[in-house]
Amino acid sequence: MKKRKIKKSPIILLILPIIIAITIFFIFNKDPKETPKTDQTIKQETDPIIQKLKTEKYYIESNLDRYLAYSKNNPDLTNEKIIMDVNSNLDKTKYEDIEKTNIKDDNLMLVNKYYYLTEDYEPSDLVTLTSKYNSGVNSKMRKEAADHFMEMSDAATLDNITIKNASGYRSYAYQVNLYDKYAQRDGKKAADTYSARPGFSEHQTGLVSDINQIDNSFENTDAFKWLQKNAYKYGFILRFPKDKEDITGYQYEPWHYRYVGTKVAKQMHDENLTLEEYYAYYIQNK
Numbered sequence: 001m002k003k004r005k006i007k008k009s010p011i012i013l014l015i016l017p018i019i020i021a022i023t024i025f026f027i028f029n030k031d032p033k034e035t036p037k038t039d040q041t042i043k044q045e046t047d048p049i050i051q052k053l054k055t056e057k058y059y060i061e062s063n064l065d066r067y068l069a070y071s072k073n074n075p076d077l078t079n080e081k082i083i084m085d086v087n088s089n090l091d092k093t094k095y096e097d098i099e100k101t102n103i104k105d106d107n108l109m110l111v112n113k114y115y116y117l118t119e120d121y122e123p124s125d126l127v128t129l130t131s132k133y134n135s136g137v138n139s140k141m142r143k144e145a146a147d148h149f150m151e152m153s154d155a156a157t158l159d160n161i162t163i164k165n166a167s168g169y170r171s172y173a174y175q176v177n178l179y180d181k182y183a184q185r186d187g188k189k190a191a192d193t194y195s196a197r198p199g200f201s202e203h204q205t206g207l208v209s210d211i212n213q214i215d216n217s218f219e220n221t222d223a224f225k226w227l228q229k230n231a232y233k234y235g236f237i238l239r240f241p242k243d244k245e246d247i248t249g250y251q252y253e254p255w256h257y258r259y260v261g262t263k264v265a266k267q268m269h270d271e272n273l274t275l276e277e278y279y280a281y282y283i284q285n286k
């Protein structure tokens with residue numbers, strides 16, 4: 001009895017790995033031929049709707065199912081619009097389908113109604129703008145953004161244009177008060193169209209400046225015209241343009257500028273992209 005037991009064990013030890021190896025071999029060899037993935041690939045190669053979507057400049061492969069679902073629900077939209085809307089998460093629910101902002105994206109971090117900063121996020125390199133460059137209560141910006149802002153303001157001064165920060169970095173707590181004030185006055189629904197909920201305000205990044213006057217008449221000033229022509233050269237973009245309100249989720253704000261760095265600002269300017277559109281294609285899709 002004792003002898004037999006000792007004899008059996010090594011045989012099992014030998015056979016078991018062989019059985020496992022054969023099983024793994026079959027799993028890996030069988031699967032690709034029979035899973036629906038191959039059917040999907042064939043469908044993708046022949047479906048004219050998919051082929052047309054794929055020719056769009058900002059097409060992202062991993063978004064394909066979302067493009068198809070979105071175009072089904074919005075049959076009148078062009079392919080270009082379908083791509084941009086889905087890339088900007090318009091098929092998701094604002095303030096509900098949310099995720100944490102990737103702060104490692106640094107100057108390019110995206111904060112909007114789908115991406116939020118936590119209550120404790122405060123940039124470590126905030127600097128305070130002097131009265132030469134600032135006119136408001138929230139006079140802080142992150143160092144690199146502030147340096148470029150001052151450079152931009154100095155350049156404008158040479159053209160007899162005054163550019164001052166009216167509102168820069170705003171803490172989470174500050175936004176709590178601001179949003180509550182608006183929501184009480186106009187109701188949450190109305191407040192959501194022009195004010196960010198706490199954590200969802202780009203001002204918390206320290207990369208933003210509301211310039212000169214925070215109202216729509218700013219559009220008629222020489223300062224605005226100067227910024228239209230020159231802001232991108234200093235790394236700033238008009239964050240909520242008039243014709244892209246659905247993409248950004250915000251009403252047009254001629255005064256709100258966002259620092260993204262000079263290289264990216266130029267590219268966004270040249271390709272007429274919002275940060276939502278740029279981020280999806282060039283950052284997330286990398």
Ligand SMILES: [Zn+2]
Binds near residue numbers: 257
């Ligand atoms: Zn603003």
